[in-house]
Amino acid sequence: MSNKVTKFFGSPWGQRVSLLIIVILVMILFQPKFFSLDNVSSILLAIAIYGIMVCGMLFVVIIGGIDLSIASAAALGGSILSIFAKGSGYTVEGFITGFVVAIVVAILVGLIHGVMCTIFGLPAFVVTLATQYVLLGAVLVVTNGAYIYHSDFGVFYMLGNARPLGIPLPIIIFLIYTAISAFVLGCTTYGRSLYCIGGNPVASGLVGIKTKINTIIAYIFCSVSAFFGGMILVSMNMMAGAATASNAIGSVLTAIIVGGINLAGGEGGIPGAIFGALLVGIINNALILLGVPSDYQKFVQGVIIIGAIALNVYTSRRSENMKTPLKPSKKTLDSAQSAKL
Template sequence: MNQKKSKVIDNPVVSIFRGNMGIIAVLVIMCIIVTVATDKFLTANNIISVLRQISINTYIALGMTLIIILGHIDLSVGAIVAMSGTLTVGLIVNQNMHLGVAIVLGILVGVMAGFISGSIVSNFGVPAFIITMAMMNIANGIAYVYSGGQSTRITDEFFIAIGTGYLFNVIPLPVVYMVVLIVIFSFVLSKTKFGTYVYAIGGNREAAKLSGVPIKFIEITVFTLSGLLSAFAGLVLCSRMYSGQPSVGSGYELDAIAACVLGGTSMTGGKGRISGTVFGAMVIGIISNGLNLIGVSSYWQLIVKGLIIACAVLLDNQKGKLSFLRKKK
């Protein structure tokens, strides 16, 4: 009996299911409701489209998961999306820069933003909430100053292909990136020293320090990663929209945080998992997609989205009690 039990826990698929029971329940319930309400939901086309829609939020949410596990928060991600995207497109179109160089520069700007936030937070112990809020303003400002508030159209074929291309003519490239990133981040968080240290710092900073965890290095790296992912998200987003727009990233930080929280990442740090965040991002994506298909106006969508997020978190909180009920049966 005992052996059987430990076997069950060791199976990664089962473990993902057990760990995220609450959010999976929400996901399934939502899917059932939308499927009953409209027959357009459960089609291959629509599912691919949902996956494409959630991919950008997922890139950002992966970095956010690490940051929240560390016990911090990053409010600058949306602004970095806008800044990197606008700069990359602008450099290609206005400055006639070589495509590859422009992309690298765009990404580097995001990386730098994350690195600076991380360094300040880690070296001076300033709350990340404040520093990343400042970074949010600065990055937004740079995007608007550079573009003069105007959106810039881009027609470069290769650039457009980054966000609109397909693998085997079926799977959109953004979804491919998403899957690759999820695999990498799951591995890093659960199987490497780096990931273990992230959990340790979030759980108890002082104990982690005395255990030989290089706190500053880990913190700065995680913020830098978050900047990198946001810049990448900006690149893919601009490519998909054929343009660089300075207003494009607003609200992305909140969606990313919502995905993490829905997925059970603890806002006090120390707890969380990549699989949870992915399910969280799916829930958020399906809310928008489902409501669109049913034909709910976008103003009402905001209200419904808020309510669903609140209910989902409540349900997830009750996870312990749910499994208790199950045992009783």
């Protein structure tokens, strides 16, 4: 029994769960307000928005890519929806037009990312770093550099604030979104092919997987998720502008890394990603409750990313040491190689 417990806390999932428990315990001790209904629902709402973006990012990370442009993409999605909704006087048609236009733009952005990465063969982080600024510029152009404030309580307001059956709509959307993502990743040929592409792109091309098309679809899904998350966020905050979701890239990357997803590709799943989003959401909320200025959020996220990786390296090294009799170590391999030479 005790052996099983130590084994659990030595495993990656055990570490994650214990980390979560520690954070929650600390919060209960220092801030009794933490477990109030209001606060829990505000945590869940924040997680819902970043969780949708994390789902999209997960697809791209699994194929070994990355999308650094999601923060600007979310801002652009929110701005486009805001302009159409407000411009039409908050009619249902205006809302739907804005929604469709934003999704079409998202598909175009994802298409550009995918084509640049596959057909031109450019590194993903360069392409998306560049488009991050292009999209930010686009936000400033469409909003004239000012915030758009909303004051309507119709369909636009409903997207982020409706509560069917008492559960906020963003949380329901998030749950449906993750369920679909998990199904696609786990149970479809497309989803399984993403893992192959991430593991070895050349080999998966040789066994007949359409690597280029599948990669492009993953980038499109990521952009659409970011735009979608941005639209919900704007409807929730009732305002849109260049600063919308400006912390998104830090939060999403932290969630991915804390969730134990290897950025080299070929690994990871929805459970890890959701766990990461949960932990990041709780920590962001804890910082606000403890009165830490929001500027420090990025600092904490940076420390968490580096700390999580350091922990990963430490535990994988320890488990490697235990496995040495089974697997030849790097040293013996090296000496074998030099003997051959």
